[in-house]
Amino acid sequence: MSEHKHEPVPYRTFIQIWVALLVLTGVTIAVSRIHLGALNIWVALGVASLKSSLVLFFFMHLKQEGRLFKIGLLVMLVILAIFIGMTFTDVLYR
Amino acid sequence: MSIEHRDDTGARFGMWLFLYTEVILFSGLFILYAVALSKFPAQYSEASHKLNIYFGSINTVVLLTSSLTIALALSAIQMNRIRQCLNLCWVTVALAIVFLINKYFEWSAEISHGIYPGSPELAEMGAGVASFFNLYYFTAGLHGLHVLIGATLISIVAIMTAKGKVTSDRFTLLENSALYWHLVDLVWIFLFPLYYLIL
Structure with a gap:
């Protein structure tokens, strides 16, 4: 496997991702308090998937x-x- | 004179392979949840209302923040800021402990209300509610165990960093422990809305 060192990710990027994750958490909680029927679970899963991609690609460095x-x-x-x-x-x- | 063999990318990929299997492990539990939810939608919503949304939300913020601190710790060690890296590792461990303390209070309150697997109160609430709480205790319990393992790993790596065994040139151990910690966060990202936020 070819060896390549990752450039360190600047702190600012991580903090921005963290803020986005907190906002999305707020969105899930807010939407979950509105009755949308079966749509509720799909919104919850959609936001959770979006949050997971942020964690995977940025926090876990999958992007690099x-x-x-x-x-x-x-x-x-x-x-x-x-x-x-x-x-x-x-x-x-x- | 020995020649050192190392393959950091290979070590990282090995960790990712392990994490894929962890996802499959938790997916089994989530699929069980989905099947039971489609069978008992009303009971699942009723049972979900018994969970404390504040505990769940606070623990979400705690875990997301701990994921940030360990990600920052990795950047810090890459920039050779050892002191800062150590502080960030210990903040992560502290947040993991906060998570577990919250869990302790949450579960104590639920158990004192007679909600625990196999309790007579739960049996009276019917099969749907009982299946919700059995799965809740099992999934959150397994997740809690992962929090404990992750915090232990990060503590060990922090000690090794302090002793100079993990350095800005050689930080795969910290990197892989951080990956494990992010997985713990990922599982919670799905666990929280599915268990706490069902209307």
Whole structure:
């Protein structure tokens, strides 16, 4: 594997991401107090996914990593989607 | 005279591979949650209302902040600011302890209301509510265990940094512990809305 040192990420970037994460937490809590029916859970999951990508790409430096790391994540997500999909085709149609 | 072999990228990728399996581990519990939610929507909403949203929200802020401090610690060691890096590591550990203390108070209050797996009160509330709390205790418990492991790892790395074994040239241990800590944060990002915020 080729060795490359990451440039240190400036403190300011991390603090901006942290603020964004706090704002998104506020959004989830606020939206969860409004009755939207089944939409509530999808909004919650959507905001959670957005927060996760911020953590993955910035805090966990995925943005700076090579292609292998990103493919790894993608493979894991595909496995997860199969896992969820197969479970629900069973549960919903039995 | 020995030749030193090191592969920092390989070490990091190994950590990522491990974290992928951790995600699959927690996903199993979240899928169980999703199946039970589709079976007992009303009971899940009823049970979710019994959880204290303030404890959940405060712990979210605590974990997000601890994720920031450990990310900053990694930048600090890369810029050879050892003192600052150590302080940030200890702040992270302190926040982890705050999280666990909150959890202690939260669970104590719930248990004193008779809400714990296998309790007679829970049995009376019906299968839906009981399944919610069983999953809640198991998932949050497993997550809490990860908080404890992560805080221990960061403490060990901080001590090694103080002793000069983790340096601005050689910080993979800190990097991988930080990755683990961010995973703990990631799990909580999903756990919090799914358990505390269901209407």
